[in-house]
Amino acid sequence: MKIVFYIVGFAIFYAMIGYPITLMILDKIMKRKNDKDLSYKPFVSIIISAYNEEKVIERKLENITESTYPHYEVIVANDASSDRTVEICQNFINNHPAYDIKVNTVKNHLGKTNAQDEAVDVAKGEIIVFSDANSMFKADAIDELVSYFTDDDIIYVCGSLIYAKDDDIASAVAENSYWDMELKMRKIESEIATIAAGNGAIYACRKSDYRRYNLVSSHDYEMPLYAGINHMRALYNPKAIALEKAGQTSKDEFKRKVRMQRRILTNIFTNLRRLNIFEYGWFSFFHFNHKTLRFLQAFNHIVLFVANLALLNEGDFYRVFFLIQVAFFTLAGIGKLTESKSKVFYFPYYYTMMMAAQLKGGYNEATGKSKATWEKAETTRS
Secondary structure (H helix, E strand, C coil), X not given: CHHHHHHHHHHHHHHHHHHHHHHHHHHHHHCCCCCCCCCCCCCEEEEEEECCCCCCXXXXXXXXXXXXXXXXXXXXXXXXXXXXXXHHHHHXXXXXXXXXXXXXXXXXXXXXXXXXXXXXXXXXXXXXXXXXXXCEECCCHHHHHXXXXXXXXXXXXXXXXXXXXXXXXHHXXXXXXXXXXXXXXXXXXXXXXXXXXXXXCEXXXXXXXXXXXXXXXXXXXXXXXXHHHCCCEEEEEEEEEEEECCCCCHHHHHHHHHHHCCCHHHHHHCCHHXXXXXHHCHHHHHHHHHHHHHHCHHHHHHHXXXXXXXXXXXXXXXXXXXXXXXXXXXXXXXXXXXXXXXXXXXXXXXXXHHHHXXXXXXXXXXXXXXXXXXXXXXXXXX
């Protein structure tokens, strides 16, 4: 039991603190940079995923037409919307005849990945740029994404999603703190070799490299994984920037986190060859530390708590450590009940919420409740 206690305790610590420190050390030692070519301007297809996006779709189309990229078409991948999304798009198209914009509507509401698959089928671009309806690109974001396709073995490039700062919204503050570290880690992985995971709000791939995946899966996990286990590269360009609102309520953030974990069991237990560091080198190292250990985080906390409970009679250290765990989760509970904005309560609550989302995601997948469609966070659209 002591062996179990120390192994899972180290795994939790390393995933959240040790691995970021390791990457920062590697960054100082290796000091690599990704090449880019801003003169490379192939024709691009911009695919905007949309399901009932009447609140933001016009603003998104306006945003894309402000791009500095010279040659592109826009395809709204309409996932059988039941609101005014298509009407608003058509009005925009009629009022902006100079732009190549079309709506591609699927027959059945089967989720984002399915709508993207069907949009890619009709896309004419050499490079496909993907975006969400509520993610607003900086004017040069597409130029930056495309500029990273400097070699044939680079099959995926994601940009930097920046969440709007709001010091008055506790969930936004917590998400920004977590996300800032995530982007720093992704940048170092990219400069050393290849990233372990991407971003669903701003990314691109060559049309010739596009693959269809299980509809419950997401491109931000599957595309970097495919690149890694096929000895190719997936990169991150921090200058390709999209802006988005974080969930303004804990409820919205929890729903989003659960959605992100809807294939957590599959991601842990399949494609195990990804962990063969002798075959895949840096990718295996990054993926195990950045993704696999993170996927196991909630389960490790349960094992740690149970092991600690079993060791209470083994000395003061175990009793004190158990009290620390109880105190942490008590603070989280107070944060949940009081909805306090104090970091003392909200950060333990936010972390515990992420762990609960993993467990909920695992439960949903194990019981067949994971699905390709989801209820979006409305507070990110206001």
